Structures are given as C-alpha cells and as structure tokens.
Amino acid sequence: MTRTLDGITVWNGHEERGPVRLGWSGDRIDGMAPADDRFPGLAVIPGLIDTHVHLDTSALDGAGAGDAWPLVTPDAEKAVHVIAHALRFAAFGVTTMRDLAASPVQVAVGRAFDQGVLDGPRLLASGPVGMTAGHGDLFTPPRFRDRPPVADSPDECRRLVRQWAREGATGIKIYTSGGILSMGDQVGWRNQTRAEIAATVDEAHALRMLVAAHAHSEEGIDIALEEGVDSIEHATGIVPRQFDALVAAGIPIAPTLLINDLVAAGGGGIRPEASEKAREAVAGRDPAFLAAGRAGVRFVLGTDANGRFVRHGGQLDELRAMKTAFGWSDERTLVSATSDAADSLGLGDRLGRLDDGFAADFVVVRGRPWRDLAELTPENIVAVVSRGTVLAGQLPG
Numbered sequence: 311m312t313r314t315l316d317g318i319t320v321w322n323g324h325e326e327r328g329p330v331r332l333g334w335s336g337d338r339i340d341g342m343a344p345a346d347d348r349f350p351g352l353a354v355i356p357g358l359i360d361t362h363v364h365l366d367t368s369a370l371d372g373a374g375a376g377d378a379w380p381l382v383t384p385d386a387e388k389a390v391h392v393i394a395h396a397l398r399f400a401a402f403g404v405t406t407m408r409d410l411a412a413s414p415v416q417v418a419v420g421r422a423f424d425q426g427v428l429d430g431p432r433l434l435a436s437g438p439v440g441m442t443a444g445h446g447d448l449f450t451p452p453r454f455r456d457r458p459p460v461a462d463s464p465d466e467c468r469r470l471v472r473q474w475a476r477e478g479a480t481g482i483k484i485y486t487s488g489g490i491l492s493m494g495d496q497v498g499w500r501n502q503t504r505a506e507i508a509a510t511v512d513e514a515h516a517l518r519m520l521v522a523a524h525a526h527s528e529e530g531i532d533i534a535l536e537e538g539v540d541s542i543e544h545a546t547g548i549v550p551r552q553f554d555a556l557v558a559a560g561i562p563i564a565p566t567l568l569i570n571d572l573v574a575a576g577g578g579g580i581r582p583e584a585s586e587k588a589r590e591a592v593a594g595r596d597p598a599f600l601a602a603g604r605a606g607v608r609f610v611l612g613t614d615a616n617g618r619f620v621r622h623g624g625q626l627d628e629l630r631a632m633k634t635a636f637g638w639s640d641e642r643t644l645v646s647a648t649s650d651a652a653d654s655l656g657l658g659d660r661l662g663r664l665d666d667g668f669a670a671d672f673v674v675v676r677g678r679p680w681r682d683l684a685e686l687t688p689e690n691i692v693a694v695v696s697r698g699t700v701l702a703g704q705l706p707g
C-alpha cells in the first residue's frame with residue numbers, strides 16, 4: 311500500500327528539492343514528483359543518524375538508577391530500558407542509532423526492531439574488543455566478577471570479533487587511548503598493542519564489520535589512522551599535522567562535543583576524577599576542531615548520548631554545537647547527520663537521503679532547518695517516520 315505526503319518541501323540529505331508528492335510503500339520511498347505547495351510552513355528531512363549512542367543505561371528518571379544499575383540489572387530487564395531509550399531518541403527524529411558498546415542485549419533489540427516484532431528505529435550494535443584495564447573494561451569495578459569480555463592477545467582479539475559476528479553484532483568498537491568516564495585509568499594510557507589492534511581490524515573487515523575506534527589522545531588518533539579503522543570517536547587530542555591524513559583517508563570523526571563539556575563542567579553525580587580528565591581533554595579541543603573543520607576533516611553526528619548525560623533530543627543541541635565548532639553552514643551541518651552519517655556507516659545507498667529506492671525514514675518539521683539550524687528544535691518536530699511507520703507525532707493533512 312502506497313502512502314503519500316502531497317505537496318511538502320523536501321530537503322533530501324544534500325539539497326532542497328522544493329514541494330513534492332512524497333510516496334512510500336512499506337520501508338521504501340517510491341515517488342518524489344514535483345507538486346503544488348500544500349504545507350508552506352512544513353518540510354521533510356531524512357531521519358537523523360547518530361553514529362555513537364549507548365542505550366543500556368537505566369531509563370528511569372532520577373531515583374531508582376544508581377551507579378550499580380548496569381552491574382546488577384538482569385539482561386532481560388535491560389532490554390526493556392534499551393527499547394525505551396531507542397523509542398525516546400526516535401521521537402526527537404533519530405531514526406538510526408549505533409550503540410558503540412553493545413552487549414547481546416542491544417543486538418537482540420536491534421534484531422527485534424528489524425524483524426518488526428516492535429516498531430522502532432534502526433539500532434546498529436557494535437561489540438567492544440578491548441584489553442584488561444582498557445577504557446571499556448574500567449566501567450566495571452576491579453573486584454566485580456561478572457565482567458564484559460576482554461581480549462589480551464591478537465588471537466583473543468580475533469576470537470572476540472568472531473564471537474560478536476556470531477552474536478549478530480553489526481560492527482566492532484576498539485580503544486586506542488584511555489577514557490574519561492572509565493574508573494582508574496588515564497586518557498593517555500595506550501590501549502592494546504599494534505598487533506592486537508591490527509588483528510581486530512583485519513578480522514572485523516574479513517567479516518564485513520566496520521571498526522570504530524575510541525581515541526582521545528594524539529597518539530591514539532595516529533594509531534587508529536595507521537591501523538585502518540573506519541571511524542574515530544571523540545578525537546579531542548587532534549593536532550593540525552594529522553589533518554591531511556584524516557582528510558585523505560576520509561575517516562569520519564564523531565566529535566561528542568556536549569558530553570565532554572558536560573562531564574568537564576561536573577556536578578550531577580559525575581565523579582570528580584572524570585570531570586578532571588574531561589577538562590584536560592577539552593582544554594585544547596575547540597581551536598583544534600575549528601581548524602580541522604576548516605581543513606575539511608570529516609565530522610559526523612556522534613553524541614555518546616545515553617539518555618542521562620546527553621538526553622533524548624540532545625542530538626539537536628549537538629548539531630547546533632557542531633555548526634559553531636567546525637565553522638560550517640547550516641546545510642553542511644545537517645549533511646553530517648543525514649547523508650554523510652549514513653555513508654560513514656556504509657549504509658549510504660539506503661539511508662540518510664530521500665530519493666526513490668531509499669528507506670522511508672524521515673522527519674516532518676516546521677521551518678527550513680537546512681537554512682536555519684536554530685529551527686531544528688524538539689518543538690518543531692511534527693512527525694517521525696521510521697521504516698514507513700509513524701513512530702511519533704502525526705503526519706499533516
């Protein structure tokens with residue numbers, strides 16, 4: 311059955327197309343014919359893509375979700391919270407999200423959405439491959455026995471990548487520096503040997519999975535680049551001598567601006583140790599990011615949003631921050647959350663654009679956010695369509 315939105319202006323992930331008759335059947339756009347403007351104040355843009363989220367936090371507000379929640383909550387219960395977060399993010403226009411520290415829980419929820427068991431956004435799940443005492447390992451206190459897996463040799467790295475592939479994960483996450491919210495490490499710690507990272511990247515690519523590398527330090531960015539990862543996360547320690555190589559390789563970077571600023575500002579139950587680390591990490595970031603943006607380094611929307619630090623809908627604030635941080639136009643900024651974000655995930659032939667044959671993931675908004683990003687606010691979101699189904703709001707007309 312074909313559904314239509316007749317006479318609405320479309321921004322297709324690259325450019326404005328003017329008023330069209332947008333048709334879709336199921337999860338596929340099958341018509342974009344020019345039409346008379348029937349909804350002058352409204353527009354359609356592709357569903358937003360956040361390349362870096364974390365959904366396995368408590369979806370309860372405030373009380374009821376202490377630090378121990380991730381450690382003591384059974385997986386079956388976590389799945390319900392993952393679903394709740396995914397739907398809340400989707401209500402603010404995010405129709406594709408990639409969880410970059412997935413467990414089998416996110417893999418399972420993503421599969422259930424894909425199978426239509428529940429209406430929901432596209433949830434990609436990348437399984438972590440990191441070392442003992444690495445950034446990923448240090449979210450679990452040292453004496454706690456029920457720990458996520460780690461890999462401490464090239465062979466163990468290969469095995470863990472294969473286990474993620476068997477589980478149904480769609481990608482792999484690695485670490486080439488220490489982190490901020492992990493407990494007891496330093497941002498400058500090396501994470502894993504070159505041989506371990508090379509084995510992980512080789513195995514992941516052999517199994518057609520992209521590798522996202524968490525890297526805060528200058529050294530970590532070098533390692534990620536040299537070992538051929540597919541994206542870099544955070545990159546707070548980027549320096550100008552790295553720009554050319556990053557541009558040449560076309561490696562996308564998720565800048566996670568707001569979370570680093572939030573943690574640096576402290577308060578809200580953030581450990582002082584983490585705030586201190588974040589302050590150090592962002593100390594030289596802003597001028598370096600502005601220069602990188604001007605040099606053409608490829609940044610895509612990636613927020614680290616988990617519904618607690620960066621909240622649902624925080625992607626809209628992050629985009630406005632990205633525009634300023636990289637000296638971009640409004641339209642360039644929106645590209646980083648749609649067509650280019652899809653390309654960066656290897657899904658550019660299906661997602662992030664509104665054209666014949668593309669997925670029916672779109673957002674009806676008030677205003678023209680590609681001309682004025684300030685209009686991209688929660689209040690201006692009229693309807694969110696994912697896989698051809700209205701997930702939030704109501705279609706006009």
Ligand SMILES: [Zn+2]
Nearest residue numbers: 362364410614
């Ligand atoms: Zn993250």
